Amino acid sequence: MIDKSLVVFFTASYPSPEKTVEFMLTASEAGADVIELGIPFSDPVADGKTIQESYVRTLKNFRVKQVFDIMKAFREESDKPVVIMSYFNPIYRMGVRDFVERAYSSGVDAMLVVDLPYDEAEEYADICSSIGMDTVFLAAPNTSEERLRAIDELSTFIYLVSTYGVTGERKEISPLAFEALKRAKNICKKPVAVGFGVSKADHVRQLIDAGADGVVVGSAFIRIINEKGGSAVEDIRKLTLNLKSGILGSY
Amino acid sequence: MRFGEFGGRYVPEVLIPPLEELERAYNDLKEDEKFRRELDYYLRNYAGRPTPLYFAENMSRELGVKIYLKREDLLHGGAHKINNTLGQALLAKYMGKRRIIAETGAGQHGVATAMAASLFGLEAEIYMGAEDYDRQKMNVFRMRLLGAKVTAVESGSRTLKDAINEALRDWVESFEYTHYLIGSVVGPHPFPTIVRDFQSVIGAETKRQILEMEETLPDAIVACVGGGSNAMGIFYPFLNDKVELIGVEAAGRGIETGKHSASLLAGSKGVLHGMLSYFLQDEDGMMLDTHSIAAGLDYPGVGPEHAFLKDSGKCRYVAVNDEEALKAFALLSKKEGIIPALESAHAVAYAVRMAEEMDKDSIIIVNLSGRGDKDMGIVMEMMA
Numbered sequence: 001m002i003d004k005s006l007v008v009f010f011t012a013s014y015p016s017p018e019k020t021v022e023f024m025l026t027a028s029e030a031g032a033d034v035i036e037l038g039i040p041f042s043d044p045v046a047d048g049k050t051i052q053e054s055y056v057r058t059l060k061n062f063r064v065k066q067v068f069d070i071m072k073a074f075r076e077e078s079d080k081p082v083v084i085m086s087y088f089n090p091i092y093r094m095g096v097r098d099f100v101e102r103a104y105s106s107g108v109d110a111m112l113v114v115d116l117p118y119d120e121a122e123e124y125a126d127i128c129s130s131i132g133m134d135t136v137f138l139a140a141p142n143t144s145e146e147r148l149r150a151i152d153e154l155s156t157f158i159y160l161v162s163t164y165g166v167t168g169e170r171k172e173i174s175p176l177a178f179e180a181l182k183r184a185k186n187i188c189k190k191p192v193a194v195g196f197g198v199s200k201a202d203h204v205r206q207l208i209d210a211g212a213d214g215v216v217v218g219s220a221f222i223r224i225i226n227e228k229g230g231s232a233v234e235d236i237r238k239l240t241l242n243l244k245s246g247i248l249g250s251y
Numbered sequence: 252m253r254f255g256e257f258g259g260r261y262v263p264e265v266l267i268p269p270l271e272e273l274e275r276a277y278n279d280l281k282e283d284e285k286f287r288r289e290l291d292y293y294l295r296n297y298a299g300r301p302t303p304l305y306f307a308e309n310m311s312r313e314l315g316v317k318i319y320l321k322r323e324d325l326l327h328g329g330a331h332k333i334n335n336t337l338g339q340a341l342l343a344k345y346m347g348k349r350r351i352i353a354e355t356g357a358g359q360h361g362v363a364t365a366m367a368a369s370l371f372g373l374e375a376e377i378y379m380g381a382e383d384y385d386r387q388k389m390n391v392f393r394m395r396l397l398g399a400k401v402t403a404v405e406s407g408s409r410t411l412k413d414a415i416n417e418a419l420r421d422w423v424e425s426f427e428y429t430h431y432l433i434g435s436v437v438g439p440h441p442f443p444t445i446v447r448d449f450q451s452v453i454g455a456e457t458k459r460q461i462l463e464m465e466e467t468l469p470d471a472i473v474a475c476v477g478g479g480s481n482a483m484g485i486f487y488p489f490l491n492d493k494v495e496l497i498g499v500e501a502a503g504r505g506i507e508t509g510k511h512s513a514s515l516l517a518g519s520k521g522v523l524h525g526m527l528s529y530f531l532q533d534e535d536g537m538m539l540d541t542h543s544i545a546a547g548l549d550y551p552g553v554g555p556e557h558a559f560l561k562d563s564g565k566c567r568y569v570a571v572n573d574e575e576a577l578k579a580f581a582l583l584s585k586k587e588g589i590i591p592a593l594e595s596a597h598a599v600a601y602a603v604r605m606a607e608e609m610d611k612d613s614i615i616i617v618n619l620s621g622r623g624d625k626d627m628g629i630v631m632e633m634m635a
């Protein structure tokens with residue numbers, strides 16, 4: 001799923017389910033290799049202001065099951081891999097098995113639960129594996145070698161958080177990210193994608209040059225949607241093309 | 252560690268190492284003679300422990316049972332919160348952290364944190380929902396006077412739950428030099444255990460005092476439950492005794508109105524703020540807005556140990572609405588000359604209610620978790 005890949009994050013149903021599908025298709029056509037679909041949550045402790053704002057606005061009129069409708073509509077036109085990114089409570093509340101089954105049958109390829117470290121994930125991981133849903137776990141610059149190995153075991157790719165902090169655009173990639181990437185690449189067998197704070201083509205190139213198998217960009221896209229709402233399509237295309245040039249080396 | 256199925260450590264991976272560091276430090280220090288002596292010194296000489304167990308003569312005569320009040324309202328800062336903030340601030344100091352962050356609702360925990368930080372020479376930043384920040388101007392001023400930075404949180408419902416979110420976001424960035432001094436028996440492991448242990452001094456003293464005064468254990472102990480720290484503190488040393496332990500949640504405008512904060516009585520299992528517990532949430536797992544006249548009870552969740560004690564039947568949980576709490580607030584003020592915090596008034600109200608059905612000379616202990624000075628504004632408005 002991840003090999004010099006650009007992963008693009010969208011908030012589900014923001015500003016509407018239809019628009020989300022359109023954004024996902026636009027990004028896919030412009031060069032996104034994987035789409036990450038975030039489920040809005042009332043208490044997103046791992047997210048910075050930009051994504052928080054998209055969640056607050058979406059929650060005024062949102063049901064979790066819209067995520068499955070978005071997926072079905074997207075699958076009619078694209079087979080690009082989709083990873084769901086969620087906090088645990090909406091999944092727990094629906095029932096883990098129920099949620100994973102519905103996600104799987106609507107075409108979701110993998111799930112990443114931000115606040116479910118692997119120590120708490122035994123039952124969840126068993127359910128996912130019995131259904132055929134791939135799982136992705138977070139790693140951070142302070143994750144021990146022992147934990148990295150366990151995360152590697154359970155993940156289809158590793159989502160490495162670039163810094164000590166929440167999601168959000170940053171001027172520079174933290175030096176922590178490069179150290180952590182080197183360590184993760186040494187220890188893990190699975191591909192490593194780096195996210196949090198990645199927002200420019202230059203960031204993308206630096207990380208790919210440093211050995212990242214993928215990069216995840218979220219807040220830079222969501223900021224555009226916060227500003228332009230449904231008419232963000234053209235800007236999303238441009239940003240995707242631009243970020244992709246950081247991978248292709250042609251910018 | 253879990254309490255039955257409840258508790259756990261549901262946090263982003265980056266917080267696992269700081270939580271492990273905290274757990275190791277706490278396990279070492281809780282047995283450490285020097286640490287315990289130092290904490291004991293400050294609890295006595297700075298906070299004012301032990302607090303009296305007061306036989307409330309007039310209330311007892313009126314109700315026909317023996318009512319005792321555990322006077323946590325007499326502590327420095329005016330509430331039980333200081334037991335925990337002194338413990339954790341000292342822990343932070345031993346861990347070499349130079350900064351403390353905390354969330355606060357009404358401002359009681361924020362004030363107690365600011366005091367402890369000032370005492371131990373630590374930097375303090377207190378997160379407070381913007382709504383509470385506007386409602387509780389006096390406590391904002393107190394915290395600033397005590398040297399803390401107070402940051403209003405504009406996100407989400409702009410109340411206590413959002414202040415916790417923001418404190419967690421801060422901690423993710425700052426854990427290398429910052430301790431998160433959480434204010435109740437909530438959050439990821441080991442917080443619920445640490446806070447319960449530091450608050451257990453309430454129950455340990457109470458047990459000694461009641462045995463001295465009555466030569467028997469009480470029939471019942473009543474405490475209000477927001478996150479649940481004053482209740483856990485007084486219950487814990489009695490868990491294996493034949494004493495009825497009753498936690499009182501806030502029924503707000505009535506549980507049927509949806510405007511309340513009774514997560515144990517009306518909530519469902521969920522995961523938030525690092526713990527599996529009971530929460531007030533919608534069908535999709537989004538947290539609901541809560542209400543109580545007592546800002547300290549206005550939280551959509553509850554500590555995981557209470558969830559466990561409820562499901563295992565070891566403790567009983569009930570709810571008291573705004574109106575009943577206000578009546579008890581007035582009653583205790585008038586009968587005993589003691590103005591309780593609105594939070595504690597919930598416990599008083601339930602003691603009054605249950606007294607009617609108890610034998611004469613039954614002993615009820617009410618944990619008077621705080622004093623009511625902070626509530627004068629709200630009560631004046633309500634009684635006008």
Ligand SMILES: Cc1ncc(COP(=O)(O)O)c(C=O)c1O
Nearest residue numbers: 435477478479480481547620621
């Ligand atoms: C006086 C008082 N009692 C009780 C509480 C509720 O907290 P807990 O349930 O953790 O004791 C508060 C919280 O602010 C408080 O100030």
